[in-house]
Every structure is written in structure tokens, then in C-alpha cells.
Amino acid sequence: MKINFIKLTLFFATVMLVFTGCEKVDFGGINDNPNEPTQPSAGSLLASAEGAVHNYVGATTPNLYVQYLSNGQYDEESRYQTLNWDTSYWYGVLTDLDRMIEVSENPNQIAAGTILRVYLFEGMTTRWGQLPYTEALKGLDNQFPAFDAQEDIYNGLFAELDAALGMIDAGGNAVAGDYIFGGDITKWESFGQTLKLIMGLRLSNANPTLGQQKFNEALGNEIMSNSENFFYPYLADENNDNPWEDRFLAPSFRRDYLVSDVFVDALIGSGSADAPEDTRLYGMAQPATTSGTFVGAPYGQVNSATDDYSFITGDIIFNQEAPLYMFTYAEVLFARAEAAELGWTSENAEDLYKQAIMASFDQWGQSSEAATSYISKNAYNGTDSIGYEKWVALYFQGYEAWAEWRRLEAMGYEKALVAPEDLLSNATDVPDRQAYAATASSLNEASYNAAISAQGPDELNTKIWLFE
Template identity: 60%
Template sequence: MKKINKIKTLILAVAVSFTACDTVDFGDTNQNPNNPSTPVTASLLANVQRGTSGYIASTTSNLYVQYLSNGQYDEESRYQTLNWSPDGSYGLLEDLRQIIEINSNDDTKIAAQAYGSNGNQIAAASILRVYIMHGMTDRWGYLPYSEALDVSNNIYPAYDSQEAIYDGLFNELDAALASIDGGNGPDSDIYFGGDMDRWRTFANTIKMVMGLRLSKADPAKGQVKFNEALSGVISSNDENIKYTYLSEDSNDNPWQDRFESRKDYLMSDVFVDKLIGTGTNTLPEDPRLAKFAEPATTSATFVGAPYGASNSATADYSFITSDIISNSEAPLMIYTYSEVLFARAEAAAKGWTTEDPATLYNQAVTASMEQWGVDSADATVYLTANPYTGIEDIAYEKYVSLFFQGYNSWAEWRRFKAEGNDGRIALVAPANLLSNATDIPQRHGYSATAGALNEENYNAAVSAQGADNLDTKLWLFK
């Protein structure tokens, strides 16, 4: 595993500025600092991984699932933004394309071995490409995929269906896993320090998540893909996949940066009230609330801010735990052991496996409690009061466990809602919505210029998928 100082040096060498932007979560600048004739693959990988931070630390997705409420300015929780540009994400995919090409081309692949074996660099770039593209299609649905990034041959790429994108991504994951060899892992690997066993686990966990996400749209295929991945996924909290931030301002925790400038995000009353449950605002039923949040300054109790409203008296409400918003090095989760266990519990309940759903449910809740530092005795008390009775319990507890994993939680909520298993989550849109939304968003609208820049293919996508607004349900979630 590479030394952290080497990783820091390589990160700092990548002079790319990713600014916080409401409409681009993977960053919207994508430039190699020295513009060499053959880019350094280690720098490209660091650039891409660093660029995923905005997606992992998204504000909007955490508001969609009502973990958070806005402070004074409530427009984000009322769905003000309709158009979201994927351009920054495609910029990162272009960097990954270059890594794969450099490590495949006979003229460049020998020199590229200075930054890890060719096979392992290709595998890492391919797995990361799937992770990014999977997140993209779960946001927008139809997108350029099979013809994307081939500007020399096609400047007007077709939009592929979500089903076709999923099929392609499964194939890419299988090829990536087959590409992993016994050589050195990639240099400048912020996620795993070049450990290819961790990359293998990452790939299988993505595959499991994607397989389960097909449970409404194509359950037969979903079951096959889920079981193909099952033996290789995260198997303990020690293997949780996360973005580990550094103390330097160039790569520190975005939530800490946000709270340096303005305290505009509060715990939502919807979420806080669920976790208080049968307890009190000083001793909530769910002990994770004391790990997720801080008591309100004025009352020293847990108080959620009204969702979808302007909440300027921020001291009256609970903030996100200071372990996250006051710690520049606080990691943010990508995939966790509890998420995997809940997925296995649901798959068992659906008959996809022969495992026992109740046992896995208990293990999943326990893993979530352990992840957040809850005392084991408190976890046992909670589980005794909240036993497994069916998939709705899995859905609710998974929703709680995915706290602060906004985009992942949003996708799972849409899937559970499509299957009719969201009853215990029970999210309701606020009044007075913006952007002509009529409910909690089901997708993101394409960028405002998408129709003008690629009119024919844009129109074909909208015709096949549905109106380009926040309300249209994607193929996965119909």
C-alpha cells in the first residue's frame, strides 16, 4: 500500500480546481496541469477520484431524502434546480478513458507501467468508470454511453436507454475483474492506496448494488447479477468503502468547508422525529440520532428543522454531528457493510438466495450501530424493540443506515417506493414546490443546453423516457 505522503504529494500535483456547484456534482473543470503529450496516469486517477468528492458529499440528494433541512434559504429543499449538467462527470470519464488507452496502446503502455501494472490500472479505471456512470444514469436515466467520448467520430452521440447502460456496465465490471493481475496497483490511488483486493471488493459491491436496483425493472437479471457478486462484497465494517479526506484545504471534507462560511444545513424534522420514535428529544428511541446530530443550542434537545421551510433561527435546531462538520479529515461513506447486509436481507426475503432475512436484518442494524459508535447494549435494546417483520422494515432501517449517503439513499428510496415498500419511510414533498415539480424528484433534468447541442438525440431520449423534468420516473423505478 502506498504511503500517505506520496498520495498527498500526487494529489497536490494535480492542479485542478473543483468548485462547489449546485448543478455539477463531479466537478466542472477537468484539465491536466502541465498538458504533457502523454498524460501521467497517476495524476489522471487522482484527478478523477478527487472529482468524485462532490457527488459523495452532495447537499441536494441529502435534502431529497429529508435527512436535512435548509436554514434561511429554503429553495434547495423545494427543488429549485431543474437542469443539471453531466458535463463535469463526462470530463472525469474522459480522464479514465485516457488511462485505459495509455495502458492498452503498444506505444505508451510500457512507460505507463511506472504507475502500476497495465492490467491493474485498466481495472481500476474501468471500475471507477462504472461507479461514476452508474450514478449518472440513476440520476438522469437515458444518457450518451456507447457513443460518448468518441468526439473524433461522433460529436452527436445517441442517448442509450438505462437498461442498455446497465447491461454495458455489468460487462465492464466483469472485464475489469478479469483484468486484475498480480502486479503493482495504481499509483496515486486515493481510495485504496493501490490495494487491488480492495478494488475487487469495490467492483463486486457495485455489481451487487446494481443487481438489487433491478429488482423492480428486471428482477430475473437482477438476481443473477446479485448472486454473481455475492461472494466478493464488503464483509465487515473494516472494509467500508469511503472517501478519506486530508487536512489540506485542497482536499478536505466539503462539509467542514460549508460550515466555515454559512450554517445553512440542519437536521430535518422528518428524520429527527423518526429517530426519536417512542423515546424523547433527550433520549431518542434510536441511539444513532446522538451520533448523527448535535442537540440544539437553545434547548439542549434534539430538534429537527421543518423540512421545506426557511429556518433562520438555526440555534433552535439540531446540526449535523460536529464529528463531520467540524473535522476537515472526516471521511464520507461510499458503500458500507450495513448496506451490503441489508441488500442480502432483502435478496433473501425475495427468494433470490437461501440466506435468512431476519438474521441478516439483525446483523445489518448491528453493523450500522457499530459503524456510528453506538454501544452494543443500546443496539440490542433497539433491535429487541424493532424486530424484522418484512421488507418494509429492511427498507426503513436501510434508509436510516444510509444517512449522509444522499445519492445512494435517493436511488434506494425511489426503488422501494416503486415496489410499495416505502411505507415506514413515508416521505412527503413540502408545499410550494419550485421548477414545476409536483412531488419529490424522481430524476434530474438534463442541462438547459442539451436540446440545442444535440437536438435529434435529445428529442429521441425524451420521447422514449418521458418529459425532461423532475417528475418523470426512470425505467428502474416505474
């Protein structure tokens, strides 16, 4: 017993000598779990933020705003029931991106995160208009951020985008955590340039001088074929699959989204319900179960007998891996055609218009012969032709289609849409914006009041600066 006591005494004495003999002892990590890092990685933050793109491109409501779709039994969404839309989720995503930029030392990682930040913020300002921007995301340092004018937001986003494109190193490190573009920085550069081109054209009504400048800076660096279309990739997995498949099959099993009569009738054109003039309809919708022909569901009405109407193509609603598009080659070609028609470039507007239709037909699985035949029957008529064909080509691109439809309306050559008679949420027409969260006026009262004083009432039909 005495021997054991002596051994223990010598052991503890040795331990103390070891520690006291060191110049510095750091016990700071003694309770850290090596399997749960306390500092988030740039890759994990980017992957988390990229998930927000899914919620943006997969949204139902904007596809109803531009009348691609009609509701089935429940018609409230097509009558604009929802007035208030919360921004807090999106600011949470932007916080992740800002944190990623802060912790990363990889210029390509920072560039990709900044480009995604611009993409998401541009989507936000086209929905709400004025938003906290320069004072946003400062946490407790500024709990009541001012709302920036949309013009200032756009100018700031261009500055961010230009800085990001300028720091890209094609021979540098891959982008970690990037499952949209697989870490390929050259795709991020192309995406950023395409975004810049689209944003330039978005200014055609509000600030055409700056719009032309930014458009031409990006021209020649945007996507050049359908194989380069930008889309959100889904998986055959219930946690990461196409949301439209989830709506029609597990877990929702709700057959409530039909193709509208506005869209179906436009594409049937001079053809018939079983042989539409515009064969893109074969790739976009499916014949009604009852008749075996294309039948659009009346927009803004209850359409309970869903089998009497055409559903969205089964290639989307029954396919977990069906991609949803962010930007397409057809959209870019229509943008270039319009820019040429506006005198922004020296390109040939009619040639680009025809190429855009060809690209759209190809995107929706239709032959070049069908596209050529369609073009021959629909003579080019300047911006009016572009306005209509762009509306068709942006089918199912939700928020992007709604943004462009409002811009085209401001320019005076949109595809004419008529709102339902019995509207909700005090709407008076097809929505021009979405209202701030119902809590915005109480949580940030002074800034909220300043915003609506400058922009107009917090309503669906208050026009925002881009599209006034």
C-alpha cells in the same frame, strides 16, 4: 584573429560531419520541456478522475431529497429549485478514465479505472436516466451522440464491470495514482464486487431475473465488516478537506444545513427529545443550542433561527478529515436481507436484518448493547422493516440514499416521505430524476428529442426505467 577564424571553421565542419555521418537525425523533441511531460501518465489521470468521487459523495441536494436535512434561512434547495443539471463535468471525468485505460499497460490499472468508470456512470444514469453511452466520448468523431436506453446502459456497465474483475491480478502491479484505496488492487476487487451486488439489487423492480443473477455472482466477495467500508478520504488541508467542514467553517461560514424534523422525529421514536429511542441519532446529529435537546428543522420551510434546531454532527461539519461513505457494510447486509426476503438467496433475511442494524449502530459510534435493545423493541416485519431501516442507515450517503429510496418506492416498501406544499421547478413530488442541462436541447437536439420521446418529459418527476 585569423587563428580564431580557422578554429571556428574547423569546429562547424566537425559538427556537420557528426550530423551528416548519422543514419537518422530526430529533432522532434528539441522544444520539449522535460519538466512538463506532453503525455499524461496513467497515475495522474486516475488521480484526477478520483477527485470526482468527492463531488459525488459530498453533494448536498440528494440529502435534502430524502429528507435527512432541512435548509436554514434559504429553503429553495429543499423545494427543488434546481431543475437542470449539467452532465459535461462527468463526461470530462470519464474522458480522463478512458485516456488512462488507453495509455496504461498495467492490467490492474485498467481494471481499477474501469471499475471507477462503472461507479460514476451508474451514478449518472440513476440521476438522469437515458444518457449518451455507446456513442459518448468520441469527440469530433461523433459530436451528437445518441442517448441510450437505461436498460442498455446497465447491461453495458455490467459487461464492463465483469471484464474489469476478470483481468485483476492480485500478484500484479499496484494501481498508480490511487489515493482512495492506496493502490491496493484487492480493495478495488472488493469495491467492484460490492458495486456489482448493489447494482444487481438495483434491478429488483426493473429486471429482477438479471438482478438476481448479478447479485449472486457477486455474493461472497463483497465487504464483510465495517473496517472494510468504502469511503472518500479527506485531508486536513483546505484543498482536499471534507466539503461539509468547508460549508460550515472556512471558506463559506454558512450555518444553513440542519437535520430535518422528518429524520429526527423518526429516530426519537418512542423515546424523547433528550433520550431518543434510536441512539444512532447521537452519532448523526447534535442537540439544538437553544434547548440542549434534539429538535428537527421543519422540512421545506425557512428555518432562520438555526440555533433552535439540531445541526449535523460536529464529527462531520467541524472535521476536515471526516470520511464520506461510498458503500458500507450495513448497506450490504440490508441488501442481502432484502435479497433473501425476495427469494434470491437461501440466506436468513431476519438474521441479516439484525446484523445490518448492529453494523449501522457500530458505524455511528453506538454500542452493541444499544443496538440489541433497539432490535428487541422493533420486531422484524419483512420488507417494510428493511425499507425503513435502510433509509436510516444510508444517512448522509446522498445520491446512493436517493437511488435506493426510489427503488424501494417502486417496490412498495420505502420510508414514506411527503414533499413540501410549495414546490419549485414544476415539481409535483419528491424528485424522481434530475433534468438534463438547459443547453442539451440545442446542442444535441435530435438525440435529446429522441430521449425525452422515449423516456418522458425532461422534468423532475418523470420516472426512469429503473424505478418505474
